[in-house]
Amino acid sequence: VSLATARARDADDRLAQARDRFSVPDGLIYLDGNSLGAMPRGAPARIARTVEREWGDDLITSWNRHGWIDLPQRCAAKLGPIVDADPDDLLIGDSTSVNLFKLLVAALGLTGRRVILTEEGNFPTDLYVASGITRLFPDVELRRVPRDRIVESLGSDIAILMLTHVDYRSGWRHHMPALSSAAWDCGALSLWDVSHTAGAMSMSLSGSGADMAVGCGYKYLNGGPGAPSFCYIRREWQEKMRSPIEGWMGHANPFDFAPDYSPAAGMKRFLAGTPSILALAALEAGLDTFEGLNLDHLEDKADALGDFMIEAMAQLCPDLPLASPRRAVDRGSHLVFEHPDAYAIIQALIARGVIGDYREPGLMRFGLAPLTTRYQDVWNAASAIADVLASGEYTSSHFARRSAVT
Amino acid sequence: VSLATARARDADDRLAQARDRFSVPDGLIYLDGNSLGAMPRGAPARIARTVEREWGDDLITSWNRHGWIDLPQRCAAKLGPIVDADPDDLLIGDSTSVNLFKLLVAALGLTGRRVILTEEGNFPTDLYVASGITRLFPDVELRRVPRDRIVESLGSDIAILMLTHVDYRSGWRHHMPALSSAAWDCGALSLWDVSHTAGAMSMSLSGSGADMAVGCGYKYLNGGPGAPSFCYIRREWQEKMRSPIEGWMGHANPFDFAPDYSPAAGMKRFLAGTPSILALAALEAGLDTFEGLNLDHLEDKADALGDFMIEAMAQLCPDLPLASPRRAVDRGSHLVFEHPDAYAIIQALIARGVIGDYREPGLMRFGLAPLTTRYQDVWNAASAIADVLASGEYTSSHFARRSAVT
Numbered sequence: 001v002s003l004a005t006a007r008a009r010d011a012d013d014r015l016a017q018a019r020d021r022f023s024v025p026d027g028l029i030y031l032d033g034n035s036l037g038a039m040p041r042g043a044p045a046r047i048a049r050t051v052e053r054e055w056g057d058d059l060i061t062s063w064n065r066h067g068w069i070d071l072p073q074r075c076a077a078k079l080g081p082i083v084d085a086d087p088d089d090l091l092i093g094d095s096t097s098v099n100l101f102k103l104l105v106a107a108l109g110l111t112g113r114r115v116i117l118t119e120e121g122n123f124p125t126d127l128y129v130a131s132g133i134t135r136l137f138p139d140v141e142l143r144r145v146p147r148d149r150i151v152e153s154l155g156s157d158i159a160i161l162m163l164t165h166v167d168y169r170s171g172w173r174h175h176m177p178a179l180s181s182a183a184w185d186c187g188a189l190s191l192w193d194v195s196h197t198a199g200a201m202s203m204s205l206s207g208s209g210a211d212m213a214v215g216c217g218y219k220y221l222n223g224g225p226g227a228p229s230f231c232y233i234r235r236e237w238q239e240k241m242r243s244p245i246e247g248w249m250g251h252a253n254p255f256d257f258a259p260d261y262s263p264a265a266g267m268k269r270f271l272a273g274t275p276s277i278l279a280l281a282a283l284e285a286g287l288d289t290f291e292g293l294n295l296d297h298l299e300d301k302a303d304a305l306g307d308f309m310i311e312a313m314a315q316l317c318p319d320l321p322l323a324s325p326r327r328a329v330d331r332g333s334h335l336v337f338e339h340p341d342a343y344a345i346i347q348a349l350i351a352r353g354v355i356g357d358y359r360e361p362g363l364m365r366f367g368l369a370p371l372t373t374r375y376q377d378v379w380n381a382a383s384a385i386a387d388v389l390a391s392g393e394y395t396s397s398h399f400a401r402r403s404a405v406t
Numbered sequence: 407v408s409l410a411t412a413r414a415r416d417a418d419d420r421l422a423q424a425r426d427r428f429s430v431p432d433g434l435i436y437l438d439g440n441s442l443g444a445m446p447r448g449a450p451a452r453i454a455r456t457v458e459r460e461w462g463d464d465l466i467t468s469w470n471r472h473g474w475i476d477l478p479q480r481c482a483a484k485l486g487p488i489v490d491a492d493p494d495d496l497l498i499g500d501s502t503s504v505n506l507f508k509l510l511v512a513a514l515g516l517t518g519r520r521v522i523l524t525e526e527g528n529f530p531t532d533l534y535v536a537s538g539i540t541r542l543f544p545d546v547e548l549r550r551v552p553r554d555r556i557v558e559s560l561g562s563d564i565a566i567l568m569l570t571h572v573d574y575r576s577g578w579r580h581h582m583p584a585l586s587s588a589a590w591d592c593g594a595l596s597l598w599d600v601s602h603t604a605g606a607m608s609m610s611l612s613g614s615g616a617d618m619a620v621g622c623g624y625k626y627l628n629g630g631p632g633a634p635s636f637c638y639i640r641r642e643w644q645e646k647m648r649s650p651i652e653g654w655m656g657h658a659n660p661f662d663f664a665p666d667y668s669p670a671a672g673m674k675r676f677l678a679g680t681p682s683i684l685a686l687a688a689l690e691a692g693l694d695t696f697e698g699l700n701l702d703h704l705e706d707k708a709d710a711l712g713d714f715m716i717e718a719m720a721q722l723c724p725d726l727p728l729a730s731p732r733r734a735v736d737r738g739s740h741l742v743f744e745h746p747d748a749y750a751i752i753q754a755l756i757a758r759g760v761i762g763d764y765r766e767p768g769l770m771r772f773g774l775a776p777l778t779t780r781y782q783d784v785w786n787a788a789s790a791i792a793d794v795l796a797s798g799e800y801t802s803s804h805f806a807r808r809s810a811v812t
Binding site for chain 2: 023025028030032035036038039043044047048051052054055056057059060061062063068094095096097098101105120121124125127128129131132133135136144218224225226227228229242243244245246247248249251255256257258259260261272273274275276277278279280282350355357359360
């Protein structure tokens with residue numbers, strides 16, 4: 001492979017036009033869509049309209065006049081096709097951690113079982129939230145097992161199988177239908193964190209057998225820093241579940257200001273407080289970047305970008321071990337490579353305008369967001385990594401660890 | 407009183423210059439700061455900078471480069487003087503409902519007692535959240551008593567006295583130091599919802615004896631629709647309390663991605679997921695509108711505006727009963743008046759460019775935000791109410807109830 005083959009692939013890319021929907025700074029190679037998606041070109045105007053015209057001019061009347069009250073549902077309608085779920089089975093709002101808390105506690109209320117089964121390498125905040133729940137309810141247990149022991153651990157005491165679809169470090173992608181079905185067979189509910197999947201891979205919440213899911217708005221959905229998150233519950237459970245955080249926006253008639261709580265029908269009962277309208281406006285601009293795209297191409301391109309990067313790295317940086325699955329079907333839309341000086345190398349790459357993430361322990365992560373990443377970006381990133389390694393520039397004290405945020 | 411006396415008072419108003427910090431549409435009389443504060447003039451540029459320069463150009467590096475990671479603390483530093491609390495005792499993020507949930511559950515963990523005492527007319531979302539907690543923990547009881555029975559109900563079984571400082575309907579203002587002290591004397595913790603106080607009244611969280619407080623960012627703090635909320639915990643309890651929602655931003659070292667949760671020191675442990683940076687940027691612009699003001703004048707002006715409106719209404723609409731306390735010391739920064747057709751009257755006023763709120767049952771609410779409200783606005787509003795009542799225009803079917811949002 002070469003820059004020329006990269007360019008040829010870009011010319012054939014059926015999603016190439018999607019990149020024009022984003023503002024990516026000139027000269028920057030941004031391989032960090034799985035920490036923060038790039039800014040949609042439509043975002044500044046969409047947000048400015050909400051700020052200046054809706055908030056500034058129309059003030060409180062905007063809840064009706066500009067449909068603020070329906071904005072979570074409007075976002076759900078746009079998210080529906082991306083994750084293949086009926087918008088009525090989705091809810092937008094709060095953070096992924098808060099939504100995960102709501103779903104876990106609500107799901108425990110559905111069952112007499114008391115064990116949450118998860119993978120020991122699951123995303124930390126998912127482990128923290130679940131572990132926090134065991135402090136609240138001492139009869140609840142969080143059981144962490146290695147990936148290869150998940151299926152055999154699905155016993156009759158398991159209430160919920162909680163997994164992240166695409167691992168935030170290795171990029172390992174679980175087989176959602178098979179594991180959801182295994183959970184179902186043992187009478188457990190499945191709860192998927194699809195934060196590193198939604199917007200990057202073709203996926204089907206409604207067709208996967210998942211009982212519940214949560215996901216992030218600021219990664220591949222391009223909703224802006226700290227964007228609202230989303231959650232999904234299979235239709236048949238919705239009316240049987242109650243949110244542990246019953247706030248007024250989840251009330252059947254919030255503006256009646258009745259003294260007692262009656263949960264709204266369906267997913268709306270999982271709303272709690274008033275959502276940030278500015279954050280939802282930005283998320284809507286992010287979701288709009290998917291409009292009219294053939295979503296089957298998402299995964300094709302993510303797979304092909306990953307395969308191309310593996311090939312380019314093998315050629316240019318043959319000594320850098322890949323720590324992600326080699327087979328596209330086993331991975332999501334990012335790759336990690338190992339190096340003892342991974343932190344410093346990532347800093348040296350950032351100084352060269354190639355943005356990836358450092359992740360503990362010793363991992364360089366490169367997110368290949370299919371809407372914004374070109375094959376030539378991947379080639380140029382691989383070349384930059386080779387240059388940084390060959391020059392040894394990463395050993396400069398300038399790139400040593402100093403900041404809290406990596 | 408008259409338009410002339412109103413103008414004379416405006417000329418003497420020591421907070422008059424604060425109104426220039428806001429964009430209030432020409433000709434609009436906006437008496438709804440307690441549902442959504444007006445837009446600060448600085449907000450559009452502040453938010454556009456965050457969107458275009460920080461998100462768009464600097465992307466993920468903005469967590470360090472533009473201090474996103476410290477934005478909740480930066481907002482806390484600006485909120486501190488407004489509510490008279492050490493910024494280290496404040497936390498910004500999530501919604502008021504979610505924060506109230508966190509504080510109530512965490513506080514119940516501090517004590518062996520199991521009763522949350524509250525006022526039966528407390529703000530519905532506060533009642534809903536607390537009532538939801540009794541569903542989660544069946545040994546917890548929510549005890550609702552009339553306002554005049556609060557003190558006598560403070561027995562040795564009360565874990566938490568949960569009150570709203572300024573009633574969202576009547577505007578009744580509790581005496582925070584006296585009630586906090588009464589709670590303390592019986593060994594209970596006090597938890598105050600100061601949503602209708604912060605930014606409207608002079609107040610002192612640190613000096614009031616309150617153990618905990620929550621408050622809203624989008625009312626008198628002018629943080630924009632659905633702005634992040636804040637919470638306060640008295641220093642001595644912070645390290646003894648654990649949030650029920652333990653997410654990664656509340657971890658002592660979030661970027662270590664350790665498998666187990668170690669709560670951050672102090673208030674930071676009450677962070678959960680990633681906060682919306684756009685919502686925080688807007689809130690910061692709202693908090694900046696207080697910069698350099700003598701905050702003692704807030705309450706003086708709120709009191710004087712209320713007294714003036716009561717006088718103007720007595721003169722112009724003598725038959726409309728005031729349903730708020732007559733004495734300024736007993737009320738917050740809004741007034742309510744009763745009328746069987748209150749809903750239609752509010753709609754007719756909106757059509758005339760006078761914005762108030764309808765609140766069940768049969769209440770017209772007018773928020774007198776001291777930073778943006780002029781005495782002439784109050785006079786003109788009272789005149790408009792008189793005109794609407796005299797003309798009977800509110801009986802038009804055009805103003806009949808139809809929308810979900812009031």
